[in-house]
Amino acid sequence: MIGRLQGRLLSKQPPALLIDVGGVGYEVEAPMSTFYQLPPVGETAVLHTHLVVRDDAHLLYGFASTTEKNLFRLLTTRVSGVGPKLGLAILSGVGVDEFWNIVRAGDIARLSRIPGIGKKTAERLILEMRDRADHAPTVAGVTLPAGAGRQTPTTPLDEARSALAALGYKPAEVQRFTDAVYQEGMSTEQIIQEALRRAVR
Incomplete structure (x- = not known):
């Protein structure tokens, strides 16, 4: 291992x-x-x-942290119908702390906005993870790096759109989210983070 x-x-x-x-x-x-x-x-x-x-x-x-890794393992081994791809989508869409807050609140609608999660899967996630929520560890807020280091696509906006598509968002959604949040000078990570926040509101 x-x-x-x-x-x-x-x-x-x-x-x-x-x-x-x-x-x-x-x-x-x-x-x-x-x-x-x-x-x-x-x-x-x-x-x-x-x-x-x-x-x-x-x-x-x-x-980046053992807290993220442990939640990924819980999601993919404990909840039926949740595999690695969906586990990554959950952590990408809401992160560790917000996921547990959603579970505690029973916010099915919020979870359902993540690509690949329908209402039934969201209900199952909340039901099967609720008993872990009160004892779940939290992680510190993330710090954005100064910029991305990839060579292609060539601009931060292109990179962000490519990443969102890889996470399962439809082209029209990617266009709408990035158009709504993009400002000149933003890094790839900042565009993605703001777009994901808008996607799961």
């Missing part, structure tokens, strides 16, 4: 990362809550990881 990676960040194209650890490039998928905390490409990154073994692939998921 690979539980932690520390190495040079070679590329970041949400939700995918490539990290060089001793000359070996590890492909990792991560939620946007982790992307907000990554250093620029070329610098050292540390990720807490979870390995999923399937018949056709070994998939590695990375997180």
Whole structure:
């Protein structure tokens, strides 16, 4: 089991990362809550990881904190119908602290706005996770890095739109969310964060 990676960040194209650890490039998928905390490409990154073994692939998921990793594991092992892709979408859309607040409040409508989660899945998530909510740890607020380090797409707005599409939002939704929040000078991470906030209101 690979539980932690520390190495040079070679590329970041949400939700995918490539990290060089001793000359070996590890492909990792991560939620946007982790992307907000990554250093620029070329610098050292540390990720807490979870390995999923399937018949056709070994998939590695990375997180900025053990709190994120533990929630991802809970979601994907405890709640029926929630796999890794949906686990990443939840962490990308609302983050750890907000997820537990939603569960405590029983806010089905809020969860249902995340791509891939319908009303029935949202109801099941709240029902099956409610007993954990009172004891759930919290994480500190994220700090946005100064900018992104990817080469393509070429602008922060293009990068943000590509990331939102990869998270499951429809093209029309991506266009609407980014048009509503974009201001000159915003970084990729800032655009994504503001767009996701608008998406789950």
